[in-house]
Amino acid sequence: MEMDCIENDEIHRNGTYHLSSTKTQGGATVTNSVYELLDCPVCTFSMYPPIHQCHNGHTLCSTCKVRVHNRCPTCRQQLGDIRCLALERVAESLVLPCKYYNLGCPQIFPYYSKLKHESLCNLRPYSCPYAGSECGTVGDIPFLVAHLRDDHKVDMHSGSTFNHRYVKSNPLEVENATWMLTVFHCFGQYFCLHFEAFQLGMGPVYMAFLRFMGDEEDARSYSYSLEVGGSGRKLTWEGTPRSIRDSHRKVRDSNDGLIIQRSMALFFSGGDRKELKLRVTGKVWKEQHNPDSGISIPNISLPDHSVV
Structure with a gap:
């Protein structure tokens, strides 16, 4: 033909x-x-x-x-x-262009190869990273940032360090809870901080983790740390933020973040164990590769302000 x-x-x-x-x-x-x-x-x-x-x-x-x-x-x-x-x-x-050609993808494929490419195309739109509702919105990063701010009323924060306090009454009744997502802007990029409670094995846990608003390859250029503590003890986590190409549930179910057992969370909260009071601090940095030594050197960006 x-x-x-x-x-x-x-x-x-x-x-x-x-x-x-x-x-x-x-x-x-x-x-x-x-x-x-x-x-x-x-x-x-x-x-x-x-x-x-x-x-x-x-x-x-x-x-x-x-x-x-x-x-x-x-x-x-x-x-x-x-x-x-x-x-x-x-x-x-038939040979057809990628359906994201209007977004800049120049590639052309045989009919039967096109679907596989489109499922992995780097120029495909991103899904809304908001957790706590089934949101089907898709778009590029600037569009999703505005969508999170205007439609989901997400808290926006500038700077690479953060300090958040999570409070929950009747913590023994919490089985599944998602706290409001926070979006951080630093190094010219956007990151999503998640914190929630869910069942892990036989008992409930609290978990905090960071996702990068971009592709996995770019996410690997950054690292982050999280810390929670109280009564002279603390837990720390250090890792690489996951791309929002991975769903919120996929990241959570892989346990890729700071996990706090309920008993430890209540111990950190102090008091009579009737209220959850967790303070989670963290920072994001960009890895700078030293070509002479082969060592990655953290590049810490000073924060504009902290959110409590």
Whole structure:
């Protein structure tokens, strides 16, 4: 199948990107809807093998074949197990740009390789890092920072050191609790501080960790430390912030952060153990690699202010 040119336009529908193609015949430009043939009529996503069809030739993807209980959504006939091999071969002949080409990705892929790339494309939008509600907002980092500030009312803090106090009455009743996310701006980057309570094994714990608003490769350029204590004791944690490409739950479930057992948290809180009073301090620094020694040297940025 030959195409003389592809228009540089984009149609956004139901979360997928579709290209319309044009073909020049005798000086006239004819619209070609071959890409639309590969859209499943049920979910509207692009179809990948096995592509199924009914006896009347209507097609749909294998996932939706199960969803419609093996009955064609167009003519209501039984689907059976007929493969549309012709359409699968058409798909094999196509090359398409990454759906994030409008965000700057220049790469072009065969039809069947495109999905894998798009799931890993460095220019794909980020998901909202707010934990505590199911937020489906996506966008670039400046957009998400404004979204967190304006829509989620997240506390914004400038500087690489922080000092937060977390208070909770009736801590023995806390099984799952998420404190308000705090966003820090330092070194020209944004970081998210999380603190929450959840069940780990047989007992509840409190956990604090930091996420980097950017990709994993850039996150590895930074380190952070957290400290909590009281009554002459303290716990410290030092690590690398995780990228927000990793979901909040994934980071939490991997235990990649400062974990405080409830008994220790109440000990740090002092008093009669009827109220949680934890003060978590921390700092972020950028690792500067010394080419002569091969040693990473911390670069500490002075804070603008602390949040208590």
